[in-house]
Amino acid sequence: MEILRLKELMNQKGISREELANKVGVSMTTISNINSEKNLPTINLLLQIAKALDVDIREMFLPTKGSSITQNEVDQAKRLFEKGLNVLNGVIE
Template sequence: MLRIDEILKEKNISNLEFAEMLDVSPTSASAFKSGRTKPKFDTLVKMAEVLDVDIRELFHPTKGGELLNGFVQYKDKVYTINNKKDLEGLLAAINQS
């Protein structure tokens, strides 16, 4: 369910560093990563903050596909990207340039 291990690998953060960032024991941090323990909401918020990610990025998508969310600025226009259609619109705008 949670993709903490993937995020830690992407950011080159060890389990011990992650535990220190959360102010929890390395055993607790490992339990969160493995899914043996489900973190409370306030812990999820803290995880997102210390890992510098949107809280939604902590989770694997539940309906298949990849999670798309964010903003892209291209030629002084800001595009909101929440789904594949939004991304296709941005690509169309780029291809028309």
């Protein structure tokens, strides 16, 4: 199971990689790498993507019906948030 539901949400909203990339100001490669989890987005980029998809950021992490989240996936999501918070704290402090 993927950490992010980006691909699924893009399909639901009928938004292509190119369209999403243009809306958030990144390359299509960046969106592809996020979809394939080669790269994880920053918290700021996640917020921009959620806004572009018109979803609450929490929806990007919620499992779909009938799926479950493993402890490893929970740990990965926690690390992603902690990394983002550390970046934000470094900028604010």
